[in-house]
Amino acid sequence: MNAVVNLWEGLHPLxxxxxxxxxxxxxxxxxxxACSLVERKVSAAMQGRPGPNRAMPFWFAWVPILGPALQRLGVFHLMADGLKMFLKEDPLPGHVNKVYFLLAPVLGMIPALTTVTVVPFGAYLDAAGHLVPLGLANLDVGILAVFAVSSLGVYSLIIAGWSSNSKYPFLGGVRASAQLISYELSMTLSVLPVFLWINAPGGEGTLSLFKVVQAQSGSWHGFNLASAHGLWGIIYLPVSALVFLVALFAETNRLPFDMAEGEADLVGGFHTEYGSMKWGLFFVAEYSNMMIGSGVFILLFLGGWNPLPWVPLADLAHWLHLGHQPILLGALSIVIFLGKVLAFIFLFMLVRWTVPRFRYDQVMKLGWQKLLPLAIGNLLFYALLIAWLQPKL
Amino acid sequence: MADLLFYTFAFLTLACAALVVINKNAVNAAMFLIVSLVGVAGLFVLLDAALLAFVLLLVYAGAVVALFLFIIMLLDTTPGAMKPFKAATMIASTVGGALLVVGVLSLYHRAQFPAAAAPVAAPTLKAYAEQLFTTYLLPVQVVGFMLLIAMLGVIVLSKKFAVPEDVS
Structure with a gap:
């Protein structure tokens, strides 16, 4: 283990x-x-059918128990689908604006992969007993960076719809842009009470996602109502969590906010003209956005890598005697965080196969007439509440 | 490294800004505007002003240009069909350009630049907030009021008022 650590520290920072x-x-x-496979299996289970359970390389049937089990899970459908995207013909329709048509899927991937850098996904205790976040970059303006970069993702849909030069994709692109701009506002407003709550008066002020998790990790000892020490955000900021959740569904273009695709009325929406891996990139970008969105929700409202409310990671490390094992503790925290993310994605899937798609005017009405006033009222309420509670601390 | 990044971002900003102006296709112009704004955001990051950089991206690159694109697509402007300039426009723009060149040249030759100040620590969020709510409170309010007036103006201009019927 030490040899590996030494080798790692000898490498150039870049x-x-x-x-x-x-x-x-x-x-x-x-x-x-894997999520795309789970989605097919979940939808199958919810609709009372077996789902993908046939594809298998013929020699795999000879493997005793594992073979049939993997076949029934549909694992090989996933592999076949992935392979198909790379191998099938990559059509470039003649009537499209070629530069933008090719640029759009790439534009979708860039924000999806850039936001990952500022999302912390675990933590460990250093030698002095301080919690250190695990992540690619620990920015002090973390949440702002996530919003700023993910807001660029809308161009992928707009450009894809526009460059296709055909009616249904164009409608999909226009709908996508209107929807994403509408819900971004509620999303940003719903997050403000969280940062009002965690920024103590007289402090330096921070928008860091790591600090949000820190504010949600505390034990039962020293709990008081005014600071909600150790409780998770969803308990003391339920309206914020609800608004953020709804806006998150809209921002990731998931059903019931599936306006941009809307395969019932728009064929395939913005990606009607796309095929093979170019279409696959849109698909991967959607799932990456979903995962990052769930990650941010978990950091803001569900305690990040803390196993339970009032049970912070540091206490868990103490019980398991992992305080001086930064690598093991880091891995444990990542497992806890990823577990929460996967559970959240499962919720995405349950909602997708339960709630029917909204009509376009319903989406706009919900965004501007219900969600936005709710977010503004929530912000005002918490601003007044915190101003009232502060002198009592 | 920092110098190289500065020149990269500065070139990106200026070249794309020029392309925004000279491009005949409105969608191309809007896309170059995004790249130009990203360049400015990069310059802000090099100045240790990460907050400004991300606010710029969030508001301008993320929302304002998306609205531009939305409008461009709804209006469906066809590129290429441009009217030739009028004589008055030509004269005015030449004079304006000449004045700009003279101004930049005189600044370059005659201005006395103060010595570079010692680098200060990156401003905290609290510093931004305090400045905005104390020293710069009036400018912020004035700018907000101007935006409100612009918004009201648009609503008034775009609303079709019903002609009152003659009372006979």
Missing amino acids: VQMLIKGLCVIGVLFPIGG
């Missing part, structure tokens, strides 16, 4: 960054792929 980045992408992509 090489270290590169390896870290590749590791994160290496985790993100397979989970995204």
Whole structure:
């Protein structure tokens, strides 16, 4: 173990960054792929059918128990689908604006992969007993960076819809832009009470996602109502969490806010003209956005890498005697965080196969007439509440 | 490294800003505007003003230009069909350009630049907030009021008022 640590510390910082980045992408992509399989299985289970359970390389049937089990899970459908995207013909329709048509899927991937850098996904205790976040970059303006970069993702949909030069994709692109701009406002407003709450008076002020998790990690001892020490955000900021959740569904273009695709009325929406891996990139970007969105929700409202309310990671490390094992503790915190993210994605899937798609005017009405006033009222309420509670601390 | 990044971002900003102006296709112009704004955000990051950089991206690159694109697509402007300039426009723009060149040249030759100040620590969020709510409170309010007036103006201009019927 020490040899590995020494080798790692001997590397150039840029090489270290590169390896870290590749590791994160290496985790993100397979989970995204697995999610598409789980989505098919979940939808099948909810509709009372077996789902994908046929495809298998013929020689795999000879493996005793594992073979049939993997076949029934549909694992090989996932592999076949992935392979198909790379191998099938990559059409470039004649009537499209070629530069933008090719640029759009790439534009979708860039924000999806850039936001990963500022999301902390774990923590460990250093030698002095302080919690250190695990992440590619620990920015003090973390949440702002996430919002800023992810807001650029809308151009992928607009450009894809516009450059296709055909009616349904164009409608999809226009709808996507209107929807994303509408819900971004509520999303940003819903997050403000969180930062009002965690920024103590007289402090330096921070928008860091790590500090949000720190504010949610505290034990039962020293709890008081005014600071909600150790409780999770969703308990003392329920309206914020609800508004953020709804806006998150809209921002990631998931059903019931599936306006941009709307395969019932728009064929495939913005990606109607796309095929093979170019279409696959849109798909991967959607799942990456979903995962990052869930990650941010968990950091803001569900305690990040803390196992339970009032049970912070530091206490868990103490019980398990992991305080001086930074690598093991880091891995444990990542497992807890990823577990929460996956549970959240499961919620995304349950909602997708339960709630029918909204009509376009319903989406606009919900965004501007219900969600936005609710977010503004929530912000005012918490601003007044915190101003009233502060002198009592 | 920092110098190289500065020149990269500065070139990106200026070249794309020029392309925004000279491009005939409105969608191309809007896309170059985004790249130009990203360049400015990069310059802000080099100045240790990460907050400004991300606010710029969030508000301008993320929302304002998206609205531009939205409008461009709804209006469906066809590129290429441009009217030739009038004589008055030509004269005015030449004079304006000449004045700009003279101004930049005189600044370059005659201005006395103060010595570079010692680098200060990156401003905290609290510093931004305090400045905005104390020293710069009036400018912020004035700018907000101007935006409100512009918004009201648009609403008034775009609203079709019903012609009152003659009372006979």
